[in-house]
Amino acid sequence: MKELVVSKIKEGTVIDHITAGRALLVLRILGISEKTKDTILIAMNVPSQKMGRKDIVKVEGKFLSTEELNKIALISPNATINLIKDYEIVKKFKVTLPPVVEGLIICPNRMCISNSQREPIRSIFYVSFDKDVVARCHYCGKKIRDIAEQIR
Amino acid sequence: MKNLISIEDLSKAEILKILDKAEEFEDVALGKRKLRILEGKILANLFFEPSTRTRMSFEAAMKRLGGDVINLTAQEASSIAKGETLADTIKVVSKYCDAIVIRHPLIGAARFAAEHSDVPIINAGDGAGQHPTQTLLDLYTIRKECGKLSGISIALVGDLRYSRTVHSLIKALNLFDAEIYLVSPPTLSLPEEILDEVPNTKIADLSEVITAVDVLYVTRIQRERFPDEEEYKKVANSYKITPDLLINAKDTLIILHPLPRVNEIDTAVDKTKHARYFEQAFYGVPVRMAILTEVIK
Numbered sequence: 001m002k003e004l005v006v007s008k009i010k011e012g013t014v015i016d017h018i019t020a021g022r023a024l025l026v027l028r029i030l031g032i033s034e035k036t037k038d039t040i041l042i043a044m045n046v047p048s049q050k051m052g053r054k055d056i057v058k059v060e061g062k063f064l065s066t067e068e069l070n071k072i073a074l075i076s077p078n079a080t081i082n083l084i085k086d087y088e089i090v091k092k093f094k095v096t097l098p099p100v101v102e103g104l105i106i107c108p109n110r111m112c113i114s115n116s117q118r119e120p121i122r123s124i125f126y127v128s129f130d131k132d133v134v135a136r137c138h139y140c141g142k143k144i145r146d147i148a149e150q151i152r
Numbered sequence: 153m154k155n156l157i158s159i160e161d162l163s164k165a166e167i168l169k170i171l172d173k174a175e176e177f178e179d180v181a182l183g184k185r186k187l188r189i190l191e192g193k194i195l196a197n198l199f200f201e202p203s204t205r206t207r208m209s210f211e212a213a214m215k216r217l218g219g220d221v222i223n224l225t226a227q228e229a230s231s232i233a234k235g236e237t238l239a240d241t242i243k244v245v246s247k248y249c250d251a252i253v254i255r256h257p258l259i260g261a262a263r264f265a266a267e268h269s270d271v272p273i274i275n276a277g278d279g280a281g282q283h284p285t286q287t288l289l290d291l292y293t294i295r296k297e298c299g300k301l302s303g304i305s306i307a308l309v310g311d312l313r314y315s316r317t318v319h320s321l322i323k324a325l326n327l328f329d330a331e332i333y334l335v336s337p338p339t340l341s342l343p344e345e346i347l348d349e350v351p352n353t354k355i356a357d358l359s360e361v362i363t364a365v366d367v368l369y370v371t372r373i374q375r376e377r378f379p380d381e382e383e384y385k386k387v388a389n390s391y392k393i394t395p396d397l398l399i400n401a402k403d404t405l406i407i408l409h410p411l412p413r414v415n416e417i418d419t420a421v422d423k424t425k426h427a428r429y430f431e432q433a434f435y436g437v438p439v440r441m442a443i444l445t446e447v448i449k
Contacts, residue, residue, distance in 0.1 A: 111279050113260035119237050121264060136345075139260025140281060143345050 006043045006056060013064045014082040015057040015072060020045050022076050023055035028151055029071050029104065030064060038062055051078070066093075071104060073097045074133055075148045097133065101125045105135055105150045112140035123152075153446045155266045155273045159284040159320045164327045171292050171301075173442035174435070180216050181437040188218030193448050196249035197223045198241070199276070200232070200256045205411060206276045206285070209436035210253050210444075217441055219448075222249060239268045246270040250448050254278075272447040280314040280377055286410055287320040289439040290369070291328075293432040297406045298366055305331040306367040309358060309391055310416060312336040314377035317410040319346055321369065326350045333361045337387040340373070358391060363400045368393070368407045368426075370416050394418045398426055408432050 018026055023042050027033075032040060039060035048054040063083055072079045073095040083091040103122035107114045114123040114137065124138035135150075136143045144150055155161070162170075179185045195214040199207050211221045224230055224245070232241060238261060245252060246269040254265050255276040262275035262282075277283045295301040306325060312318050312334055322342070325332055326349070333356040334342055347353065362368065370393055378384040392415060393407065409417055409429040421427055 109259065111257070111259050113238075113256075113258040113264045113278075116238075116258060118235070119264065120239050137260070139263055141259075141345050143348070 006046070006058070007041060008087055009039075009041070009058050009060045009084055010087055011085055012058065012060045012062050012083075013069070014084060015059075015069070016054070016080045016082060017048070017051060017076075018055035018057065018072070018079050019076040020051070020053035020055055022148065023057050025075055025148055025151055026055070026057050026072055026079075029075070030059075030068060032059070067098070070095050070098045071101060074101065074105075074127065074135070075151065077133060097127050097129060099127055101127055101135065104152055105144070105147060106152050107137045107140060107142055108144060108150055109137065109140045109142045112137060112142065114139045153272070155262075155275075156284050156443060156447065157262050157266060157273065157275045158282045159287045159324050161284070167288065167291065167324065167327070170288055170439065170442045170446060171295060173445065174288075174292055174438040177216075177438040177441040181213070181434070181441060183216070186218075187216065189445060190214060190217040190219035190448060193219040193251075194249040195219060195221045195444065195448075196245050196252045197221060197225070198245060198252055198254045198256075199223075199225050200254075200261075201277065203255055203276065205433050205436055206255065207253075209433075210274075210276070210285075210440050212437050213440035213444055216437065217444060219250075219444070238265065242268040242273075243270075251444065274443065274447060277316055279316070280319070281316050282320045283316040283410075284320050285436075285440060285443055286317045287324050288443065289432065289436045290317070290321050290408060290410070291324055292435050292439050293408060293428060294367055294406075296435065297428050297431065298404070302328045303330070304328070304367055305333070305365045306369055307333040307335050307356060307358070307361045307365045308369050308371070309335040309393075310371035311340045311373045311377075312342040312371075313340040314374050315371045318342070318369070318371055322346060322350050322353070326352070331365075333365065335361060335391070337390045339383065340387055340390075359397070362397060362405075363402070366402065366405065368401075368405060370407065370409045370413075372409075372412065372414055372416060389415065391416055392418060393421055395420050395424055398424060401426065 041058040043056040045053045079095045082089045105125045125135040180187050242265045251272045253274045253276045259279040259281035261278045266273040332353040335358045406428045407426045
């Protein structure tokens with residue numbers, strides 16, 4: 001298999017083993033928009049022995065918090081994190097599902113108070129694993145399995 | 153009890169405590185005995201959706217216990233019409249009273265209100281979500297009229313998708329080992345989230361199940377919950393309980409309905425030995441008296 005070359009970063013966060021096609025969603029989860037001044041490297045549909053295809057995101061010069069990074073597990077439970085200093089991995093871990101996620105998931109129930117534009121309210125979802133990742137709305141109880149579709 | 157948002161906030165023991173307390177209040181609810189245990193306390197009724205029984209029975213319950221009631225009913229007459237948020241309304245009203253009863257069209261509104269209130273919140277219906285005080289009076293009615301609460305067989309009929317009374321009741325029935333039959337048009341079946349929590353239910357046909365159950369719990373197909381009028385029309389008259397349909401029912405069958413009814417129970421049924429929905433509406437007063445004394449300390 002021909003190796004795809006993705007530049008190494010000197011310092012920052014590498015998110016590897018992202019479910020293929022979800023790198024842009026990972027950026028959204030991390031709050032990285034088109035207005036960012038950070039150097040971001042994105043590789044999509046990279047051949048992978050373990051996953052067939054995978055995505056990779058590298059954020060140069062930034063160490064994202066574990067709490068922030070764990071939200072990636074909602075849409076890519078096998079993602080791994082490498083924190084890099086001087087081109088060396090100083091910490092490596094697999095993302096783990098956060099028990100509660102605030103302000104990230106939009107409740108698909110249009111009659112849920114969390115969708116009210118007038119109220120000072122942030123969505124709250126309780127996350128669990130039952131064959132799949134399942135998130136349950138704190139306000140209306142709606143359960144969602146296709147979380148990627150509901151990311152703000 | 154700090155708030156009553158969902159029936160799941162209560163354990164089986166807490167439910168039974170409220171029902172026992174309600175029993176003690178029945179003669180007070182009938183005006184045969186006077187009580188002043190909530191004298192000097194104020195209840196605020198905040199109804200953002202129409203209500204007759206729930207609002208008036210809370211008001212009657214509070215007054216029978218010697219308390220006072222303030223009301224917000226006409227949305228257009230209050231600050232809400234000027235664009236005030238629910239959060240601000242709750243923050244303000246909670247300064248005027250000792251507890252708030254809220255009904256709102258959005259699911260989760262009562263839980264959200266509790267997050268902004270200085271005083272206890274009682275959910276009197278949040279859209280198609282929950283209606284825990286109705287459930288408590290439904291349980292009270294079943295215990296009173298069937299002589300028992302555990303192990304009853306019950307058919308829930310009509311709109312199981314949008315009916316908040318059904319959503320609350322079915323969770324409580326599960327605590328009392330009820331045999332639960334679900335009778336609804338396919339488009340109005342119980343939401344998956346609730347079915348997951350109450351797995352021991354059976355989908356049934358009305359004519360078959362009517363001969364077997366102790367309780368027939370009928371609900372209105374609620375036009376106001378349908379996003380599409382055409383969808384409503386397709387199922388609007390799916391069920392109608394008539395005296396003929398009850399010929400082979402158990403002698404002891406009772407028929408309940410949270411009311412208001414439209415045409416799902418023929419008025420001729422009112423005179424049969426099975427009808428209990430008006431008694432059920434009365435039991436709302438002693439049950440809500442019991443809830444108020446638990447919430448307002």
